[in-house]
Amino acid sequence: MLAGECFEKVELCCTCVLQERLERSLKQDDGLRFASTTASLKTETEVDTSENEVVAPNFTNRNPRNMEQMALARKERGWKTTWPKREFWHRLRLERTQHYVEAFVERSNGDVVVSASTREWAIKRHLYSPKGVAACKNLGRVMSQRCLEAGINFVNFKAIIPWERHCDSIQEFEKAMEEGGVVLREPRRIYR
Template identity: 55%
Template sequence: MALSELNRSVRLFFTQIQRYLCDAACQPQPSPNENEAVNPTFENRNPRNLEFMALAVKDRGWKTTWPHREFYHRLVFSRTQHYVTAQVFSSSSPVPVLTCSTKEWALKKELTSTRAVAACQAVGDVLAQRCQQAGITRMVYKAIPWTFRSDAVQAFRAAMKDGGITLSEPRRKYIGT
């Protein structure tokens, strides 16, 4: 009885090996020409494609509103008594798309002060990296005129520019009608 069970388990083992070898050998290999073929009915579903080409509609809003609403992405930088915060807003949403603050533990533990010029520069570096990862490379940033000349704001702007972010957007192109 033990010999028949052993014989049966050996037969099962060999059939599993044969199936594995057949599956590996029977799979068709793709030719290099198939991988390079492009579908003739390509449809770009990227919602930001028109934004990159400066053809997407910008909401103009009222002329008397401040800050102006004619943007794809807007950068808001604020300093409070204890913290520094930077947020990127989309024109279609009141909720920020990206944020960075010295309230975050990863930034807070590396800084001696959460409000100093070095903190503003660190927030600019981290936010620029997050923007690059999200694919946002251009945004509008208009500082309040009386705060623009401070060293902290200048350090933040320099860090954003060094991170590869352009702090202006292209003018919208109008297609002739």
């Protein structure tokens, strides 16, 4: 047998196998359609891009925090006699109870945006005690990560009782927040 004859038999065998597979697939799936095999070049008409340059007369801001991030948004000043002051966009609160430590970031209207607590099992299982200095430090790490994930880079942390600021747990919490990348004071508002 010559090499050419062998090649022809293999080629015929392959085409037979392919035809059988095609027939089987056509029987299984009636929705199969073949595309046109003719090569036809269609030219698309040129798109007029001048309408993209027109600016809409009414602008709708779809990012409500945009003014805060540019430090142009108004801060509610409230009354001078209120404590803690309400002059912030986001305030960080740390509450230590008898058994747990909780941290919140809240807006000036009182809505809690981000929170973390040693009551959460994901945090609690890594701690020896859910209320000590180590718990506050780890809570600061978790809180800074959650703040950055939520897009909050600046928070106000002046809302604690002044004599508690010297406590070791609060200082470790502050240090962990700053090491995590969150600035614990908000930028000054730009007045126009």
